[in-house]
Amino acid sequence: MPGAAPALCVKICGLSTTESLDWAVAAGADLIGLVSFEKSPRHVDLDRMAMLADHVRGRAGIVVLTVNADDERLARIAEAARPDLLQLHGKETVERASEISGRFGIPVMKALGIATREDVATARPYAEAGHRLLFDAKPPKDATRPGGLGATFDWSVLESLDPDLRFMLSGGLDPNNVGEAVNRLHPAGVDVSSGVESAPGTKDKGLIEAFVHKVREAAGRPLSAAHSRELLA
Numbered sequence: 001m002p003g004a005a006p007a008l009c010v011k012i013c014g015l016s017t018t019e020s021l022d023w024a025v026a027a028g029a030d031l032i033g034l035v036s037f038e039k040s041p042r043h044v045d046l047d048r049m050a051m052l053a054d055h056v057r058g059r060a061g062i063v064v065l066t067v068n069a070d071d072e073r074l075a076r077i078a079e080a081a082r083p084d085l086l087q088l089h090g091k092e093t094v095e096r097a098s099e100i101s102g103r104f105g106i107p108v109m110k111a112l113g114i115a116t117r118e119d120v121a122t123a124r125p126y127a128e129a130g131h132r133l134l135f136d137a138k139p140p141k142d143a144t145r146p147g148g149l150g151a152t153f154d155w156s157v158l159e160s161l162d163p164d165l166r167f168m169l170s171g172g173l174d175p176n177n178v179g180e181a182v183n184r185l186h187p188a189g190v191d192v193s194s195g196v197e198s199a200p201g202t203k204d205k206g207l208i209e210a211f212v213h214k215v216r217e218a219a220g221r222p223l224s225a226a227h228s229r230e231l232l233a
């Protein structure tokens with residue numbers, strides 16, 4: 001559609017039951033996220049990850065997120081879940097991200113903790129290396145995990161961003177603020193975990209539906225599965 005805004009990809013992260021996977025798919029999510037990080041209330045072990053991935057395969061893109069995982073762990077994840085995307089949410093360098101995507105043949109989305117414009121500037125080398133970007137709130141120094149904290153960051157640091165630097169927005173999004181985020185920042189996608197939960201790790205059907213509805217409303221057009229394929233390509 002000429003002149004239309006690019007479609008928006010919606011990721012619902014931290015899913016750990018078949019029921020909540022079905023809620024996310026039915027609501028229109030493009031991507032579902034499975035957490036492989038033991039300190040997280042959303043962590044799923046390899047057997048559960050494999051079961052969940054097989055349950056949703058073909059109905060949404062499968063993203064598995066890890067934190068500074070070594071090759072042995074990544075090999076087990078790749079075998080168990082056969083993910084469409086690996087989200088690296090630790091201190092992985094550009095070189096490590098490229099090594100992982102090359103070794104396992106799985107595209108990488110690098111999560112970056114954002115607080116200042118200087119943090120945003122660290123994204124360009126990952127993009128130039130062909131990796132997807134997820135901008136999340138920079139975690140506090142005493143945080144027990146680098147993401148899934150339900151905290152927003154100062155979105156104004158993204159307002160002068162080069163429009164060719166496409167990113168998935170994350171961090172403290174919920175049905176009440178995602179519309180503003182979409183209209184202000186025009187991200188390639190949005191990602192949520194805490195904002196669609198009734199308790200840490202417990203997803204809420206109504207909040208998932210409300211979140212996706214608000215994104216669709218703000219984007220002014222149906223969510224595009226083709227766009228999530230583009231994001232995964």
Ligand SMILES: O=C(O)c1ccccc1NCC(=O)[C@H](O)[C@H](O)COP(=O)(O)O
Pocket residue numbers: 013014033035037040041042065067089136145146147148149150151170171172173191192193194195
């Ligand atoms: O979700 C977690 O528990 C988590 C643990 C360790 C690393 C990353 C984690 N989540 C990554 C995500 O992609 C979350 O969706 C993202 O951080 C946004 O979370 P929230 O602010 O709770 O919506």
